[in-house]
Amino acid sequence: MDMSQTKTVVVDTVPESAVSTRNISKNYGEVEALRDLSLEFPRGQLISLLGPSGCGKTTLLKIIAGLLEPTSGEVEVNGKTVTGPGPDRAFVFQDFALLPWASVIRNVSFGLEMRGVAKSEREDIAARYIKEVGLGGFENAYPHELSGGMRQRVGLARALSVDAEVLLMDEPFSAVDEQTRRKFQEDLLGLVQNENKTFIFVTHSIEEAVYVSDQIAILLPRPSRVHEIIRPSGFREKGADNIRRDPEYLDIVDQIWASLRTYVE
Amino acid sequence: MTNAEPTAVPGAPFGAPGTKRPLPSRALVLKIVSALILFGAWEIAGRVPVSLAFPTFLESMGALFRMAVDGTLWTAYAETLQPLAVGVAISAVLGIAIGLWVGLSDFFDWLFSPIFIVMQAAPLAALIPLLVLAYGIGLTSKVLVVCIMAMPVIVLNTAGAVRNTPESMKEMGKAFLASDLSIILKIIIPAASPVIFAGLRLGISAGFIGAILAELKITPTGVGDIITYSRSIADYPSMYAAIFSIILLAVLFLNLLEKTEAVLFKGNQRGYVSD
């Protein structure tokens, strides 16, 4: 697949935000999961939320998805305040959240079904995305017949098929093995390239974040806050195969580890 | 994206076909052997005899055959199956409806669950004399006996299954804009259906217990009548034959239900996604 070589990066112009969160706080009873968090998510980019477990990454992502209400603050998607889930956002779940009784094609077309798309049409669309994520031939398989990596491809195809502008991914590759995960990461770079979508990507893996992201927001716990935002710039154009050898890549990984290590017991 | 696992072919079995052949036949042979041992032991115990009231297996089967040919058995079952079918149908419909309701609403959970939890633990058969006083010895009482035996487990299983629907599946529904009704119909009920069916099987099994209990305790009708009457005239082969037939019926029916379920919920039977 064609990788980042063709990417045209407009340097030094601040891109318009697809998603912005303003002064978000979220308390679960006594637990303060997020405090006064503001972030901008530029259109067409992949932004990672990186941080140790329990720092509120999932909470923030679900608030953006409209699955959770923030205690205070608000989220805007394309300038409109979020009040609940909407057609402009699609979610990829950490545990895949596939329906075990439904075949791959029915799982992928679930989002379209809920939007009232006619059966034949939605199955056409679903079949297209199943091919796109590399699962052609598995349309009638059931989730239990697939490996973990393949299941997450189904979850990804489901999110892509509803053609939302913003893709929310909660540690999508954490439950797959290392080889599959690397393949996923390369494929993800291609997706960011080809689909004109904004990706918000939660991960706890430093290497993964640096590898796939246009921007990395580092979250720290107790109290939860954005510690810093890192914008890797130099190695993005060098191609998927070379990124992991790039000195800037290695430096950023080290730098992030240096700021996180004090929070890891 | 390019192809993920190019070597995997959907539905392709692991290992060469045919390597598993001998296993099912071993299971079948052992089942037959096991039946032969039990029925053989019955035959021998009957021939000794261990008790005057213990006929041989062949005598009992002879009696069963005789009753099947002269029609007594069929008339009896037409009678026995009435309260059973009505009671099980009521318990299934009402039990699943109440169970869904209790599982979906905190308030109804608080209000109704304790009743069914107590009913589930309690020896409800003790209510029978009261039911007879209130509703007489007719069909109503017998249907009620079947219902009180069958319903609690159906309600509790349904409610529990609904409550235990994986949170992430419901969240997935919401994220993809499913309405509340769609979430119930397309996610919660299918996810709960294996446990609901398990509850139904337990309920029906309890319903059989109730139906026979009603026929033995309230008024002897149907199969209960054959059992009671043949006992009173010491026709033990007929008595054993009737008991054998009702146990056989219950087991066959429950197996049939299990098979139906396997066909109906193909994806479900194969288990949840889990590693």
Added chain:
Amino acid sequence: MTLFGYRLPGMSSLIIWGLLWEIVGQAGLTFFIPPLSEVVGTLIEVIQTAAFQKALYETAYAFIAGVFFAIVIGIPTGILMGKNRLLDELLLPWVNVFLSAPLTALVPVLMVLFGFGMKAIIITTTLFAIWIIILNSRAGVKQINRSLVEMAHSFGASPVDAFFKIYFWAALPEILGGVRIGIIRAVKGVIIGQLLISIVGFGALFELYSANFLMGHFWAVLIVLFALAFTISEFLAYLERRVSYYAAKR
């Protein structure tokens, strides 16, 4: 259920149902439902009568004996089935048959074979309880982690040691689960047995009450029975939680 921010305790809705019972009873809608307060009054009277105490004693005796046999026969059978494939394949179909068979149909046989008395009731109780105990003990042994057994062997445990130090404990949560369900079934079995062989225990008491239309007495005994059954079941669930705390972590 939370109300005005307070979590209502689990079984508190029974108070509402009790009130409803009282109202229906006071309204005199039906002869069969006397007010709860009257039933409670009767209850205090009834439990002091010799007839009740005799019934309770006979029931407890049959119940304990029945459960005892179910456990003593059921657990070893289940463990043997879990360890021996041939035995398992021979017995499992029958265990499954009797687990779901209408066992009430067997009571008349027990009556003609063992007489209209305690013996038949004890066997009925055992029959109700034993199958699930066998099945769970078998499942408990079957699920034992192979690496646990191999660990024991690699540290030189003898077969007897392995059995008592590994198998039994590893299977204990499932065994206890089976015993709990078995005991709940035994409560039902002992009452069904007494109803059908109605010259003993509560069976006899019920005959007496219904012949004399003593509704208050009836309900009083039912409340005692249901409360006892519920207490037993909750107590066993509590015990199981205490002992099986490590089950989830195996």
